[in-house]
Amino acid sequence: MKNKKNRPTDGGGNWMDTYGDMVTLLLTFFIMLFAMSSLNQQKWELFVRSIYPHSNEEVQEQVAINTPLDDTSSKIEGTPDIPETMAEIDIDKLYLTLAERMNDIGIDGVTISRGEDYTFIVFEDKTFFDGDSSILTDQGKTTLDVFCDVISPAQDGVSQINIMAHTAQGNPDRPNNPRTDRMLSAMRAAEVCIFIQEKGIIEPEKLVNISYGQFRPVADNSTREGRTKNRRVEILMIDEGADLHSMNRYYDEYNSGVNADRTVVTGQEANGTGHGFAPASPSADGVSTTMSPLTDSTENASAEPGLSSDGTAEEAGGTVAE
Incomplete structure (x- = not known):
């Protein structure tokens, strides 16, 4: 009788053990x-x-x-996850913050006016430039540093920033040399615009530099005080979503005093408490009177080469812009 081959005694079910172990794992x-x-x-x-x-x-x-105790997904649907350190910027109150910061660094005579959907800022006299110069002074750079620092958190709320530069007519009896006047005004506006752009606080396409030369005076050029007011740099910040108007409209509103209740001037005494900023005091024509004449000693000490003692820019053979 032939021997039968050995056969599995479990009916071939050993694979079930391996499968069960795999499923368990x-x-x-x-x-x-x-x-x-x-x-x-x-x-x-x-x-x-x-x-x-x-x-x-x-x-x-x-x-x-x-649900884990620290699970942040259980928050109410629609509630924004905003860090507590990110405070909402109120564009309507930005002019007060800017005035406070300018006052802190001792920049006097800056008029800041809040309109319906814009902020109008006037830097008078030599805040940024010396007479007959388009080179930013150290004080000018410090002033613009503060300006950029204040504006940076609110950049999304600003649609456009216009920088307007003006000169004064050095000789009230004779207009400035057109080339000198226009070039000086344009270069001053460009220098301020370039400084802000290089800070990277706002998109470059939102920056516009405008030069007016001597042709938008706000005071009489026959007096030193008048020339001081006329020699200025202005910044117009227009709110995001606001309608753009002609520059004449912004100037008319500013000069009319319609925004006087939301206009402040740095360096003035507030309620008799000392150095600070206070509401502007419009003159009869609605233009804020913010600067006081310098004393004779101060004028002589600060006179630049090429300037007379009253700050009038002079050159042989003609009148240049201030």
């Missing part, structure tokens, strides 16, 4: 992943309701058990 692996993951409350509710559609209490119990 996979289940353990997924349980570990689930335990380490942060659970989204809404997804968990949907999952539980798909299994227990009529058991709302059990859903709440499961969520309470399985």
